[in-house]
Amino acid sequence: MQISNFSIKQLTVIASVMMAVTFVLFYLTFRYFWTYDTAVELAIDRQNEEVRRVKTLIHLQKNDLAKSISDYAAWDEVVDFIEGNNDDLLVDSINEHSFSALQINGVFIFDADVSLMWGRMYDYIYKQELSYDEIRYKFGALLAESLRSRTDRITPFVRFLVLNEQPHLLATSRVCNSDGIDCDKGYMMILKPVGETFSRTLQQATGLQVHIKTKRDDDTILDHAQDNISIIEKNDYRNDETVFLEIHHSVKLPPFITWGELSAVLAFAVFMFAFNLSVVHIMVRPIKRARRALDQLMSGESSQLTQQDTFISYEMRDFVYRVNEVISQLESKQQELEWIAHHDALTKVGNRRSLQQHWQTLVEKQPKHTSLLLIDIDYFKPFNDHYGHVEGDNVLQQVATALKEASTESSKFVARFGGEEFCVVLSNDSPINNRQEAEWLRAAVETLKIRHHYSPIAAHLTASIGVADCGLQPLGDLQDLFLVADRALYEAKDAGRNQVVIHLSER
Structure with missing residues (x-):
């Protein structure tokens, strides 16, 4: 059987069947040798991350109870x-x-x-x-x-x-x-x-x-x-x-392939087969019309070719325009969701997720000098109890703004750690003057002059700061550095608050 004996439509059917079968075989082979193992590894990594999240929350609960009994x-x-x-x-x-x-x-x-x-x-x-x-x-x-x-x-x-x-x-x-x-x-x-x-x-x-x-x-x-x-x-x-x-x-750990996924692959193969036939039909139809027009011309009848390209192009242009409009709206929403996912809704500074991502970026870059500062507003609970939560929220916003705008000689990242606690990460290729940087932040809060008649240490709002200085050590686990900064913060509180205590991180 010679190929020349087949019509375009018959050749299209054979090519479409071969393409559909090739697609299914390629998909299964590719999934077996590449995507399945990758998907399993990704699922295991995410499960390990979920375990770490639970361990972190348990650790925080234990810390809260330790703080309560210490009080x-x-x-x-x-x-x-x-x-x-x-x-x-x-x-x-x-x-x-x-x-x-x-x-x-x-x-x-x-x-x-x-x-x-x-x-x-x-x-x-x-x-x-x-x-x-x-x-x-x-x-x-x-x-x-x-x-x-x-x-x-x-x-x-x-x-x-x-x-x-x-x-x-x-x-x-x-x-x-x-x-x-x-x-x-x-x-x-x-x-x-x-x-x-x-x-x-x-x-x-x-x-x-x-x-x-x-x-x-x-x-x-x-x-x-x-x-x-x-x-x-x-x-x-x-x-x-x-x-x-x-x-x-x-x-969940993914199966090699589900019946739903296999059905979708087969359905897509069938769709490809039908789509190819449709494309060929559209491509062949103008040829048939041209052949009829030539036949009419040869028979002496007047004829005119129907120009459809203009109409098809217009619809495609209109379709692409509408698709781009939808994509633009989706991108706008995506940017908004990404901002919400990485910022504290009240104070507009970073949240714990963005703090963790910023730290991972620093771990990859390994700047020569890095410090982590935990900042706690002194006697914030009495402030909230007597002035109200609305005024307390306003104070948190003002403090967050002051921390962001405070003077610095290093790269600074500000995040709300929780409640009235903020976290600041300083990084620099030059040595960091932790005392000066922390005092600038403490003074930025004090300069706000927010009245606080229920503070036993000052007539206005103050903050205590614990600093964990990494020195020249390679950056490691953020949780370990938090513990160092947290101990420094507790010393600052025990020493009378409204002051800075610096601890050197030792690994």
Whole structure:
């Protein structure tokens, strides 16, 4: 059979079938050798990122609880209670409202000999008393880390604990004076449930379904070799694995090919076949019309070729114009969404996501000198309580603007870290004068002259700054640097606030 014996339409059918079959085979081959492995690796990376997000939130929850017990343990009223001079503490400061505000269900106060002065387990949701018989004779073991801790500064410890068959966070600390030193007054312990409420908090913050289980809930929890599920194991105060967080990933490991995808590929192949036939039909139709016109001309009849190119071109131009208009609108919306995703809606400075991206950029560039500054507005809660949240939001906006516009000799990135805390990243190829840069930022807040009659240190709004100086070290994990800056910030607060404390990051 010779090709010359086929018509254009027949040749088009054969070519269309070959093209469709080739497309399907090429797609399956390409997916098998390239896209599938890439998709699996990308899914695993995203699942690991989801696990890191959950771990970060757990770390933040533990830090919040550590901060809460540090605030109580460095309170003269607690010392007075242990010494028998302040019975109003239980009425004014450690009451049902305190349990609800801190989302805790247990508080215990001990004297220096680890004798229980006062303890209470209370369900703030159902407003009922709970039993703590399960740990009544384990106080020594629960306080072991605090018993071995230093007495010249406050050192909180946070561990997981299974109590009454429910997972909890256990925070312990020595009781100190209000300066956070002389920590030999007694001991304090706080319990926070990490059940359904904690799971909902994780789900709202990460968008992931997280189940918190204990070893008693599922003795086979360690056999978790399941796709799309990760397990985070947490040790209790005895270093036993008793609490497990089961993360159901939103990003699923892709199958090699789904029936829906295969159907779509076959449907596209059929579409290509039909499309090719249609294109050939459109291309051949003018030829047929021209042939008829020539036949009519040869027979002596008058004829005129129909010019359709003008009409087709107009429709295509109109189609392209409308498509470009839609794309322009989509790009505009995309830019707006990208801005929202990388900025804090209230203060218009960067958010945690943009901070992480900026840090990754610095890690890739490795500038010679980098510093991270944590800035906390002094006594912002009393400001909010007395002037109102609307005025508090205005203050956050003014402070963010002042930080952005403050003088600097380095590249500066400003982000809102959360609440009244801001984070500033400085980078430079020349040495950074951290003291000068931080003082400029602190002075920028103070220069705003925002009245604050409820601050015990000044008549106007001030800020404390903790600085983590990387020196000449290669940049590493941002979380480690946060811990250094956070410790410096706490020292600035303990030293009276409205000042700068600098720590050198050591790796």
